[in-house]
Amino acid sequence: MKLSKLAQASLLLSVSATSLMFSSLSYSEALATSDNDQLTHVVNAGQQINDSAAKSQQKVNRLTDQVLTKLQQFHVVTKEVDGLTVYNQQMQAQLDNQMSELTQLANSMEEVSVIERQISPLMARMISTLDTFVNLDVPFLPEERAKRVDDLKTMMTRADISVSEKFRRVLEAYQIEVDYGRTIEAYSGLLDVDGTTMDVDFLRIGRVSLVYQTRDGSRLGEWKQSANGEGQWQELSQDYRLGINKSLRIARKQLAPDLIMVPVSAPTNATTSQAE
Structure with missing residues (x-):
């Protein structure tokens, strides 16, 4: 059976339309697939950029912390250096003074050796x-x-x-x-009196008076110094007994200081005066 030309044309048109429709659908699907691929690529690229940025920020943070730490250490070291500089200046000043003192000591030691030979x-x-x-x-x-x-x-x-x-x-x-020249003193001792050794009490008043009294108070005497430095013991009158007893007690701190009557020796003839 043969189709008419019109039928053939219709059939051909239907087939063309169907082919065209399938072609359009295929193109649309292909276009959608291509867009999805591009979007996924863009998203992945953005994610990579974000990850890279985060890593870069972390690296920047680490470097910043390191810089701050190094800066703090620098300030600390700078202060220590300043302190050491001042300390070194002080130590240098002390060292200079010590060297000067050593020089003076060396000179003094040389002078001492000279003085020692003379002293x-x-x-x-x-x-x-x-x-x-x-x-x-x-x-x-x-x-x-x-x-x-x-x-x-x-x-x-x-x-x-x-x-x-x-x-x-x-x-x-x-x-x-x-x-001895400005003190008063009492002490005991032995003295040869007229060839007899007797236990007596001596009284010294500076260097102006030296007298003795026997323990029983029966005999008194004074030292008479001559002009040539020689001297001898001479007997004293019993009139001095009370004065000498009082002086002995004052010298022994048994009485408070007071005026006393004692003979005063002189290089020439002996005289009698008041002594305190």
């Missing part, structure tokens, strides 16, 4: 002078004073005593002798 002969002369003075002086505490001089002479030969200590002891002995 030993001086001390020997001082001891000899003191010995002569004690021998010519009023004879109070003779054993004690002679022993002090002998100890000084022995000391000068000892190597275990420094020069400064030797000089100090010599000056101390001189000071003791000076103090």
Whole structure:
């Protein structure tokens, strides 16, 4: 059976339309698929950018923390350096002063060695002078004073005593002798009276008066110093007994200081006066 031309044309048109419709659908589906792929790619790219940005921010944060830490450490170290600079300046000033003192000490040591060579002969002369003075002086505490001089002479030969200590002891002995001249003292001892050794009480008032009294008070005497340094004991009148007893008690701190009547020795003829 043969189709008419019109039918053939209709059939051909229907087939073309159907093909066109299927083609359009295929194109639309392909277009949708392509858009989805592009969107997914864009989303993935954005996610990658966000991830990269987050990592970059973390890295920036770490670097910032490191910078801040290093900056704090820098400030701390800077302060320590400033403090050490001031400390070093102070230590340098002290070191300079110590070096100056060392120089002065070195010079002083050289001078001391010179002085030491000169002071030993001086001390020997001082001891000899003191010995002569004690021998010519009023004879109070003779054993004690002679022993002090002998100890000084022995000391000068000892190597275990420094020069400064030797000089100090010599000056101390001189000071003791000076103090004798302005003090009052009472002490007991033995005295040869007219060939008989008797136990007596001595009274010394400075260096102007040296008297004795026997324990029973029966005999009194005074030391008379001559102009040439020699002297002797002379008897005193019993008129001085009360004054001497009072003076002995004052010297022993048994009475308060008061006016006393004692004989005063002189290089020439003895005189009698009031002493306090």
